[in-house]
Amino acid sequence: MTFLEGQAERQGIAIGASGDTRVRSASPAAHPATVATSEETPIKMTARKLSVFYGEKQALFDVSLDIPDRQIMAFIGPSGCGKSTFLRSLNRMNDTIAGCTMTGEVMVDGINIYDRVVDVVELRRRIGMVFQKPNPFPKSIYDNVAYGPRIHGLASSKEELDEIVQTCLARTGLLDEVSTRLHEPGTSLSGGQQQRLCIARAIAVSPDIILMDEPCSALDPIATARVEELMQELQKNYTIVIVTHNMQQAARVSQRTAFFHLGTLVEWGMTEQIFTSPVDDRTQGYITGRYG
């Protein structure tokens, strides 16, 4: 990418920050990687030859993958297969790990997110993350959701902020459950409610993409079903990438599935195809519970 292009990209992101995050997706055509897919679905993110190293140790080998726009993509694979490493490289969370280096590129709407001019804070606003264990801030329910919009200056008045908080809580199905106790601590909620609060917090800053790292592994089946239902709902407006050990969950919620093994991307495609007739023996072995 030339310096000038970098500048233009930078402005694109700045436009996104002013509230209209869709502006970027209007001009991805110049980047072949964003249009080259076998299906008709537009592509939101593209990884090309992505390798990640923790010090000397290589954790991810030449992963190239397209993530479709406003769909749910699931990453599955045994522990240590690199799926979380890959997920974290999609919003540069790996930057925070000492000794972690990478090669290759990750494009979002045609912009290389590892480009020097990319503002990481802004990037992470556009690409939110939800973690395995619900981690609400030690603040009130209201402030948990209001925190992001406040620091990003997304609301110009108290009323506007109230509306954002209400909308986000409503979208995650929490509003009815917590409307009378918005000023109680977020940590006073049940595990499932806390996770939905974290999702409300993630969507409060109007991201394009939500990354979820095992969002339901600490939840009971009912709370899990609520989060899954929420994901299906959110998918209309957001691109969602989920890492899960629960293959039934991947099968239930996602349209695309990618299988990782020993740091490589073994196979990816339509979820139905992966779970009914996978091509690779390693995928077959993993999803049917046989020795790999």
Place this chain on the structure above:
Amino acid sequence: MSSEHIVKSYDEELNHLNEAILKMGGLAEAQLADAIEAIAVRDPELASETMRGDVKIDALEAAVDHQAVRLLALRQPMAKDLRTIIAALKISAAIERIGDYAANVAKRAIVLSEARPVRPVHAIPRMGRLVQRMIKDVLDAYTEGDAVKAKAVWLKDADVDDLYNSLFREVLTYMMEDPRNITACTHLLFIAKNIERIGDHATNMAELVYYMVVGTPLLETRPKGDDASYTMVEPPGRTDGKGNAD
């Protein structure tokens, strides 16, 4: 890839399912053989015994259904396991139908043994052997997970159709020759039709085995030879419908 599940009991349950299918298939094959033997040797005793044998196949089908539903509910099978279980469910239904047809052939064997012999009966054992062979081969393909063998069975059905067509014409001719042949010949037609239908079910099983092994359906168009539905045989000495004498 090892073919064994980490959870051993899962393998055991899948094996039980396979064993039940093979047992069903073996029974159906024997039922058909006995029914045809009963026709060939005009043995009403053997025919009655064969008819009674069908309940065993029905019982096994219920057992397969139960096991398949249990596996689906408790194991949430994926990929090859899922295809195996779905195939087992459908194959067991096909075998159950084969059993029904064999029982019906046996039932008609009783009547045939009481009617006066008609010559086209001789074609039945040949057709029966062909179809029996298809059942055996498709069960082997199932056991061995052999898609090539399954496809070979699938292609064999055209031969059965050919035999059925020629038998159909022959039987019509016999009925025209002598009305006293009509009872036996009509039963014979139904017998031939039943055996032809058994061939169709073996073909369906072959498609299921192919899907189970390969993961995609067998999409090619199968050569179809059954044109008995369009067959017309004019009796000798009649007009051809346009006013022309024969």
